[in-house]
Amino acid sequence: MSLKKVIITLLCGLVMPFAFSCKKTGGDAIKVGAILSQTGPASFLGAPEAKTLQMMADEINSNGGIDGKAIDLIIKDSAGDPEKAISFAKQLIEEEKVFAILGPSTSGESMKIKGICEEAKTILISCAAAEVIVNPVARYVFKTPQNDRLAAERIYDVMKKKGISRIGVVSSNDGFGLAGKEQLEKLAPSKGITIAISEVYDKKATDLTGVLTKLKARGVQAVINWSIVPAQSIVAKNMKQLNMNIPLFQSHGFGNIKYVTEAGAAAEGIIFPASRLLIAESLPEDNPQKAVLVKYKQDYESKFNEDVSTFGGHAYDAMLILTEAVKKAGADSEKVREAIESIKGLAGTGGVFNFSAEDHNGLDINAFEMLTVKGGKFVKYEQ
Amino acid sequence: MSLEQFLQYVLSGVTNGSIYAMAAIGFNIVYNTTGIINFAQGEFAMLGGMTAISLSAFLPLPLAIALSVFLVSLVGALVDFAFIRRLGKPTVLNMIIMTIGLSIAIREVALHIWDEKVRSLPYFTGTEVSSINIFGAYISPQVLWVLGISGIIVAGLALFFRYTLTGRAMRACASNITAARLCGINTRNMVTVSFMLAAAIGALAGCIVSPITQTQYDCGTPLAIKGFTVAILGGLGNSAGAVAGGIVIGLLEAFSISVLPLAYKDAVAITVLLIILFVRPAGLFGKKEAARLKEF
Numbered sequence: 136m137s138l139k140k141v142i143i144t145l146l147c148g149l150v151m152p153f154a155f156s157c158k159k160t161g162g163d164a165i166k167v168g169a170i171l172s173q174t175g176p177a178s179f180l181g182a183p184e185a186k187t188l189q190m191m192a193d194e195i196n197s198n199g200g201i202d203g204k205a206i207d208l209i210i211k212d213s214a215g216d217p218e219k220a221i222s223f224a225k226q227l228i229e230e231e232k233v234f235a236i237l238g239p240s241t242s243g244e245s246m247k248i249k250g251i252c253e254e255a256k257t258i259l260i261s262c263a264a265a266e267v268i269v270n271p272v273a274r275y276v277f278k279t280p281q282n283d284r285l286a287a288e289r290i291y292d293v294m295k296k297k298g299i300s301r302i303g304v305v306s307s308n309d310g311f312g313l314a315g316k317e318q319l320e321k322l323a324p325s326k327g328i329t330i331a332i333s334e335v336y337d338k339k340a341t342d343l344t345g346v347l348t349k350l351k352a353r354g355v356q357a358v359i360n361w362s363i364v365p366a367q368s369i370v371a372k373n374m375k376q377l378n379m380n381i382p383l384f385q386s387h388g389f390g391n392i393k394y395v396t397e398a399g400a401a402a403e404g405i406i407f408p409a410s411r412l413l414i415a416e417s418l419p420e421d422n423p424q425k426a427v428l429v430k431y432k433q434d435y436e437s438k439f440n441e442d443v444s445t446f447g448g449h450a451y452d453a454m455l456i457l458t459e460a461v462k463k464a465g466a467d468s469e470k471v472r473e474a475i476e477s478i479k480g481l482a483g484t485g486g487v488f489n490f491s492a493e494d495h496n497g498l499d500i501n502a503f504e505m506l507t508v509k510g511g512k513f514v515k516y517e518q
Numbered sequence: 519m520s521l522e523q524f525l526q527y528v529l530s531g532v533t534n535g536s537i538y539a540m541a542a543i544g545f546n547i548v549y550n551t552t553g554i555i556n557f558a559q560g561e562f563a564m565l566g567g568m569t570a571i572s573l574s575a576f577l578p579l580p581l582a583i584a585l586s587v588f589l590v591s592l593v594g595a596l597v598d599f600a601f602i603r604r605l606g607k608p609t610v611l612n613m614i615i616m617t618i619g620l621s622i623a624i625r626e627v628a629l630h631i632w633d634e635k636v637r638s639l640p641y642f643t644g645t646e647v648s649s650i651n652i653f654g655a656y657i658s659p660q661v662l663w664v665l666g667i668s669g670i671i672v673a674g675l676a677l678f679f680r681y682t683l684t685g686r687a688m689r690a691c692a693s694n695i696t697a698a699r700l701c702g703i704n705t706r707n708m709v710t711v712s713f714m715l716a717a718a719i720g721a722l723a724g725c726i727v728s729p730i731t732q733t734q735y736d737c738g739t740p741l742a743i744k745g746f747t748v749a750i751l752g753g754l755g756n757s758a759g760a761v762a763g764g765i766v767i768g769l770l771e772a773f774s775i776s777v778l779p780l781a782y783k784d785a786v787a788i789t790v791l792l793i794i795l796f797v798r799p800a801g802l803f804g805k806k807e808a809a810r811l812k813e814f
Contacts, residue, residue, distance in 0.1 A: 182633070182634055308781065341731035341732065342530070342534055345531075348526045352523050368636070369732065371646075375648075376647075376656060377656045378651070399646035
């Protein structure tokens with residue numbers, strides 16, 4: 136036996152009892168499952184979300200856990216596939232017997248597992264935006280991102296002030312895009328906006344000059360693009376190439392500086408609603424969210440060496456809400472469910488949460504700030 | 519429809535069409551020497567784009583692209599050495615399944631080398647906001663690069679196949695592989711050359727479209743599907759057919775957008791493909807006799 140092998144064997148002997156002892160006390164740890172699309176077409180959502188959750192779980196555990204109970208985080212990569220999300224949800228509930236599930240990243244996946252979690256009485260805190268996730272309310276299902284309707288309202292309000300009334304809408308053919316399109320079309324009449332043309336593009340679209348030519352021919356005064364996919368940068372670039380010098384509005388899906396980098400000079404002047412995370416440092420000191428936003432931004436950016444995004448923030452809020460509720464109610468899922476419903480005035484990255492039995496999102500229109508791009512950076516939009 | 523709009527759709531169609539044509543040419547080159555469809559062709563384009571983006575961080579752009587094309591052609595050679603050659607007497611089905619597996623493997627490797635994020639090369643001339651006015655239609659200067667470079671590739675390939683010994687040997691393999699072997703042509707090496715050539719063309723295509731379409735680890739598959747459609751439409755193995763097929767599909771897609779909702783774009787292209795295949799099973803420019811001699 137070589138020296139190396141001896142050392143390894145000794146090490147194994149030393150470590151094994153700990154490994155087993157860990158298993159034994161597993162009953163004391165709080166098992167939290169997460170279904171996130173770390174890879175695949177929605178990876179720009181899932182990857183920062185997974186990193187955020189891991190970072191938070193590590194921090195909580197190194198500070199002694201919640202009331203002495205460690206968080207045992209199990210992250211599953213669904214690659215944005217609803218079928219995978221379903222089987223992971225079943226696996227987490229039946230085999231791992233998790234206390235709660237955080238995620239999924241996309242609305243489509245969340246809707247697929249909404250019923251499964253409700254039936255199994257497992258708390259689900261979704262990181263996806265679509266309003267249908269919490270409306271109608273399912274007792275065990277919550278979500279952290281702001282409702283699409285609020286984003287649409289903010290956009291229309293800005294348009295009205297700018298004197299825009301005739302617009303064109305393009306959206307991606309995924310859950311996020313279709314939900315946004317629906318809200319935009321529903322709200323338009325009451326806000327005095329005419330949607331002259333509404334088109335849906337493939338979520339992997341790489342060229343949109345054709346459809347934008349069509350919009351241009353209809354003489355619209357502004358374009359709204361509603362998607363979370365990389366096509367957000369392509370819309371901006373294609374519009375400039377087609378010499379369309381009308382304002383481009385995007386959804387809160389644009390809240391990732393990567394898309395600004397990709398669109399380069401074409402991103403200048405894009406107007407979109409987003410959470411205050413993107414302008415954390417320039418917020419006034421008395422903003423209730425400032426402390427949590429700056430902490431998350433600095434922790435994330437120093438740890439992963441990449442820019443923070445609002446999507447990671449949704450996971451941050453999900454973990455924050457869960458841990459707050461567990462601190463109050465202990466590790467009992469019915470009590471924690473009630474504790475979440477009673478959360479008031481909790482400042483997260485997406486806004487100040489005020490939950491109730493009817494409102495499982497807890498955010499209002501003030502959660503959004505209108506931002507624009509200036510010099511390659513997000514800044515507050517001033518009328 | 520005004521003249522400006524008409525022209526805008528034509529330009530959009532021709533641009534996309536020439537990108538499809540480049541992918542189709544890659545399919546054709548490998549098909550001609552091996553009789554298989556290399557489903558990893560789209561991944562070559564992705565690798566080309568990604569490698570050039572990484573290299574452009576510390577090399578001037580033309581050099582980064584040239585080096586990326588060279589490296590990806592080596593990957594093409596590696597694919598042949600490591601896999602295709604090792605199959606003793608492969609059936610067409612064996613080889614096709616192998617290329618599908620390879621395309622998945624390459625995508626996963628790319629995901630680990632780079633990450634899930636979208637990247638792009640800088641515009642070759644001008645920036646994201648540059649726009650050129652052509653009789654009232656507007657295009658990005660990059661579109662001219664795409665059209666120019668695809669034109670040069672097609673012309674270069676035509677010359678290569680007609681006037682060089684290697685090119686002729688590859689054509690000989692395409693028309694009859696046994697006869698080519700009897701003439702003393704090392705058909706195995708021709709397969710390697712064809713993989714390298716297809717990979718290089720794919721990589722170059724991946725580089726020139728990157729500023730417009732952006733590059734991500736999984737952007738190869740949709741391109742490969744379009745390229746495959748175009749190759750079939752033009753007649754498998756026929757490079758001129760690929761160019762014509764590409765432009766036909768590109769224009770059809772562009773003009774379908776002008777009258778139908780965008781969502782029907784792909785349906786229109788595929789419907790036309792089906793109709794043409796019913797009427798001319800060998801594709802627009804494929805020879806019926808040649809199609810019968812192939813294994814499928």
